[in-house]
Amino acid sequence: MRLPLDARARVNLPDDRAVARHDAAVFDLRRRRDAAVAALPEFEALRQRAAAVKRHVLDHLDLYLERFEARARAAGAVVHFAGDAAAHNRIVEELLLERGARRVVKSKSMLTEECGLNPHLEARGIEVVDTDLGERIVQLRREPPSHIVVPAIHRRRGEIGELFHRHLGTPAGESDPVRLTEHARRDLRPRFLAAQAAISGVNFAVAETGSLVVCTNEGNADLGMTLPGLHVACMGIEKLVPDLDDLALFLRLLARSATGQPITAYTTLVTGPRPGGELHVVIVDNGRTRLLASPTHRDALACIRCGACLNTCPVYRRAGGHAYGTSVAGPIGAVLAPALTADPAVRTLPLASSLCGSCSAVCPVGIDLHGQLLAWRREVPAAPARLRWAARLAAALLARPTLYRASGRLLRLAWPLLARRWPGNPAGGWLAARELPPHPGASFAARWRRRRAP
Amino acid sequence: MSGDREAVLARVRAAAGRRVPHPGVWEGAPGLTDFPAFARILAAVGGEAHGPLPERELPAALAAWADTRGAGRRVAAASAARRLCDPRWETLGEAVAPQALADVQVAVGVGCLGVAENGALAVLGRDVPNRALLFLAEHLALLLDVRGLVPDLHAAFRALPEGALAPPGLTWVSGPSKTADIEQTLVLGAHGPRSLAVFAFESTLRGG
Amino acid sequence: MEVGLFVPCYVDQLAPGVGLAAAEVLERVGCRVVWEPRQTCCGQPFLNSGAAREAKRLACAHLERFARFEAVVCPSASCVATVRRHYGEIGVGLGPEGLRVRERTFELGEFLVRRLGRVDVGARFPHRVALLPSCHGLRELGLGSPSERVGATPGPTEQLLRAVSGLELVFPSRRDECCGFGGAFSVEFPVVSGRMGRDGVRALAETGAAWVTATDAGCLLHLDGIRRRLGAGPAPIHLAEILAAREGP
Numbered sequence: 001m002r003l004p005l006d007a008r009a010r011v012n013l014p015d016d017r018a019v020a021r022h023d024a025a026v027f028d029l030r031r032r033r034d035a036a037v038a039a040l041p042e043f044e045a046l047r048q049r050a051a052a053v054k055r056h057v058l059d060h061l062d063l064y065l066e067r068f069e070a071r072a073r074a075a076g077a078v079v080h081f082a083g084d085a086a087a088h089n090r091i092v093e094e095l096l097l098e099r100g101a102r103r104v105v106k107s108k109s110m111l112t113e114e115c116g117l118n119p120h121l122e123a124r125g126i127e128v129v130d131t132d133l134g135e136r137i138v139q140l141r142r143e144p145p146s147h148i149v150v151p152a153i154h155r156r157r158g159e160i161g162e163l164f165h166r167h168l169g170t171p172a173g174e175s176d177p178v179r180l181t182e183h184a185r186r187d188l189r190p191r192f193l194a195a196q197a198a199i200s201g202v203n204f205a206v207a208e209t210g211s212l213v214v215c216t217n218e219g220n221a222d223l224g225m226t227l228p229g230l231h232v233a234c235m236g237i238e239k240l241v242p243d244l245d246d247l248a249l250f251l252r253l254l255a256r257s258a259t260g261q262p263i264t265a266y267t268t269l270v271t272g273p274r275p276g277g278e279l280h281v282v283i284v285d286n287g288r289t290r291l292l293a294s295p296t297h298r299d300a301l302a303c304i305r306c307g308a309c310l311n312t313c314p315v316y317r318r319a320g321g322h323a324y325g326t327s328v329a330g331p332i333g334a335v336l337a338p339a340l341t342a343d344p345a346v347r348t349l350p351l352a353s354s355l356c357g358s359c360s361a362v363c364p365v366g367i368d369l370h371g372q373l374l375a376w377r378r379e380v381p382a383a384p385a386r387l388r389w390a391a392r393l394a395a396a397l398l399a400r401p402t403l404y405r406a407s408g409r410l411l412r413l414a415w416p417l418l419a420r421r422w423p424g425n426p427a428g429g430w431l432a433a434r435e436l437p438p439h440p441g442a443s444f445a446a447r448w449r450r451r452r453a454p
Numbered sequence: 455m456s457g458d459r460e461a462v463l464a465r466v467r468a469a470a471g472r473r474v475p476h477p478g479v480w481e482g483a484p485g486l487t488d489f490p491a492f493a494r495i496l497a498a499v500g501g502e503a504h505g506p507l508p509e510r511e512l513p514a515a516l517a518a519w520a521d522t523r524g525a526g527r528r529v530a531a532a533s534a535a536r537r538l539c540d541p542r543w544e545t546l547g548e549a550v551a552p553q554a555l556a557d558v559q560v561a562v563g564v565g566c567l568g569v570a571e572n573g574a575l576a577v578l579g580r581d582v583p584n585r586a587l588l589f590l591a592e593h594l595a596l597l598l599d600v601r602g603l604v605p606d607l608h609a610a611f612r613a614l615p616e617g618a619l620a621p622p623g624l625t626w627v628s629g630p631s632k633t634a635d636i637e638q639t640l641v642l643g644a645h646g647p648r649s650l651a652v653f654a655f656e657s658t659l660r661g662g
Numbered sequence: 663m664e665v666g667l668f669v670p671c672y673v674d675q676l677a678p679g680v681g682l683a684a685a686e687v688l689e690r691v692g693c694r695v696v697w698e699p700r701q702t703c704c705g706q707p708f709l710n711s712g713a714a715r716e717a718k719r720l721a722c723a724h725l726e727r728f729a730r731f732e733a734v735v736c737p738s739a740s741c742v743a744t745v746r747r748h749y750g751e752i753g754v755g756l757g758p759e760g761l762r763v764r765e766r767t768f769e770l771g772e773f774l775v776r777r778l779g780r781v782d783v784g785a786r787f788p789h790r791v792a793l794l795p796s797c798h799g800l801r802e803l804g805l806g807s808p809s810e811r812v813g814a815t816p817g818p819t820e821q822l823l824r825a826v827s828g829l830e831l832v833f834p835s836r837r838d839e840c841c842g843f844g845g846a847f848s849v850e851f852p853v854v855s856g857r858m859g860r861d862g863v864r865a866l867a868e869t870g871a872a873w874v875t876a877t878d879a880g881c882l883l884h885l886d887g888i889r890r891r892l893g894a895g896p897a898p899i900h901l902a903e904i905l906a907a908r909e910g911p
Contacts, residue, residue: 354844
């Protein structure tokens with residue numbers, strides 16, 4: 001009867017030690033974020049402003065998309081629109097095949113994960129190499145990223161050492177992060193030099209200037225954008241910011257919220273192709289306009305993918321990203337998934353939260369994430385039928401004070417039975433993790449009446 | 455693909471609300487702009503700051519620094535070469551294929567603005583037309599006229615010169631290439647430069 | 663002042679002492695406490711599980727039952743957050759009458775400090791106590807400063823505890839990490855909830871506190887259940903129970 005996330009959490013992080021490791025690694029990012037935020041006196045003002053600018057952009061998104069398109073074209077970029085993942089994949093595939101590009105380097109893009117671009121291209125004989133170290137690790141393991149900023153945070157150095165030994169020929173038993181990174185660097189450098197095209201994600205698109213903004217710490221996106229002549233940049237429709245003043249705002253928030261850095265090591269603004277090169281921008285809807293049309297959920301499109309809500313989420317940290325079964329995990333993943341995917345399994349994700357609200361409190365663009373989770377619970381009939389019936393029955397009792405008090409007496413009688421484990425025990429879910437409290441004795445109502453008796 | 459364009463824009467248009475106004479330009483109070491503040495942040499992100507030195511001392515300081523970065527090919531972007539006038543640096547021509555820079559040991563370029571709040575330097579296509587140099591060199595030095603220091607990114611974008619965005623683009627560089635993708639252990643030199651040095655200088659032509 | 667004591671269903675059934683302690687504290691500071699006998703449940707469990715229709719029905723009844731009070735006080739932050747912050751989302755309590763009741767519904771500690779201006783309620787509890795701020799009270803009612811935000815000022819919960827004679831207040835290493843209760847979440851996601859709870863109990867135990875307190879009895883029932891299974895950890899005591907305590911030295 002267990003819901004998918006809970007069951008997968010046990011597979012993902014099999015014991016308390018694995019949980020502790022994952023939790024500590026991820027929470028470390030939250031601590032770094034806290035320190036960076038505390039060092040910037042106007043952080044809260046920036047945050048409120050970012051929320052306001054994002055809401056304004058979403059409210060005028062068609063204008064900004066058209067402005068961006070016009071300016072990017074004027075700068076020499078080719079702009080494509082894709083209604084869904086299939087259209088996106090087809091556009092990228094055609095761009096590559098028409099130019100005979102079969103060796104492609106790719107930098108991090110959650111959108112291409114969402115669209116399943118890699119398998120699509122690989123099935124057509126195009127070799128796609130993920131070049132972000134974390135992405136490369138999960139690519140070699142043939143598994144999805146578990147975190148939008150640190151894709152391999154769920155893997156330990158020993159596992160990565162073994163993986164590199166198998167695929168990159170590193171010495172057996174090598175697990176030193178510095179040396180493993182060096183091996184990956186040496187493996188990827190010739191791939192960059194030989195690449196015929198680069199695919200990248202987009203952190204922001206500036207409407208006023210037609211610029212694409214790409215942020216990385218490794219510089220892998222920049223190697224892709226400067227070496228091969230063809231650069232294909234893939235972005236969701238929500239990536240627009242009005243102008244450079246607003247870009248400054250979001251850049252001041254993004255890295256601080258993500259990893260506690262004041263800015264990523266490299267932040268590149270690409271406006272048009274480099275001399276002799278080609279720049280293509282693929283702008284993707286894939287369900288985003290459904291969110292935009294929903295007054296309740298459009299705010300989720302304000303997300304800048306910093307990952308702060310994942311890092312602070314006590315559920316994410318103890319379940320691991322793969323437990324979500326979506327390209328984006330954590331609170332924002334659970335908010336986006338019911339709108340962006342048809343998979344019925346993701347509909348229970350909004351239930352996988354204690355609604356502690358920490359996600360909403362860290363979000364640099366002020367998305368009321370836990371409010372969104374709550375709203376999804378009302379909208380999507382996700383709860384198993386057994387729960388819906390239980391709710392109906394309980395509400396019927398609670399609506400009648402006399403019945404309610406009678407069932408309270410029944411509960412007290414049944415207490416010793418509930419405290420024991422037996423198949424079908426209605427308290428089974430409680431007992432799965434903890435003991436029942438000691439018998440509570442008489443109810444408050446009974447004691448109150450006794451106390452007030454003359 | 456134009457079919458998708460119209461359909462996507464139509465859906466966006468139907469859902470846009472036109473209610474929320476833009477909050478206007480940012481008018482927050484700027485923070486510190488002094489070089490020590492910049493140097494502190496740069497050190498925190500794994501870079502090193504030198505200076506500010508008089509402009510004429512740059513060639514010697516750079517040569518001394520480069521000597522600590524291993525032997526090999528030394529390449530200066532044209533903008534930097536002009537200031538160095540040092541024959542030990544190969545001046546990079548614009549027509550060179552980026553792939554030909556894969557074996558550069560030490561590179562030097564010119565930054566246009568330095569941001570005290572985040573230790574980033576703006577490197578413009580004007581100054582480093584072959585941008586691959588920034589990401590292929592084993593070690594990178596960037597020169598910065600101290601008059602180009604600004605407090606934060608808001609101020610920085612306002613201070614960018616005309617044409618700053620022209621191809622091949624503008625890169626903010628804050629520290630060397632880095633990753634922490636293996637167990638959150640920070641490793642410098644994930645792909646590109648293993649170290650980054652910023653040499654701030656005071657122009658001999660004061661107020662010029 | 664006449665105060666309507668709002669005793670949530672789970673407090674009534676599972677933690678009756680918390681309701682009595684709340685009444686005692688309120689009387690001590692001069693309130694006339696009235697317990698409306700037809701009250702049952704504010705609807706929170708239904709609202710949180712997406713059962714809007716059921717939640718609405720209970721919410722309407724709840725507002726009606728408490729309409730006559732000048733103030734409604736409750737020893738459970740999450741129930742107060744439901745009434746004050748979430749009724750609107752299901753279209754309940756939006757009229758002037760409903761809004762009046764919602765705005766006058768207070769968590770016990772915030773009522774004492776923010777409404778009555780009382781920080782010292784004459785309590786004595788000479789023990790080391792760890793505070794686990796219940797999430798809804800912390801982030802939705804502002805009963806303290808959440809760690810995600812810059813510039814912390816102690817809220818009413820901490821102010822009250824600091825004024826308790828003999829009490830040594832301590833915090834776990836992550837001061838406001840969720841304990842993993844979350845109502846139905848705790849029984850539908852026992853693996854994850856259990857992990858959160860065990861981490862919480864261990865962190866609380868590290869403080870050396872004999873007791874752990876919170877503004878929600880739900881958090882405490884969960885932590886107590888975890889503690890019993892682990893065999894170690896501080897014992898639960900609700901904020902109301904500490905404020906009612908008048909132990910000798």
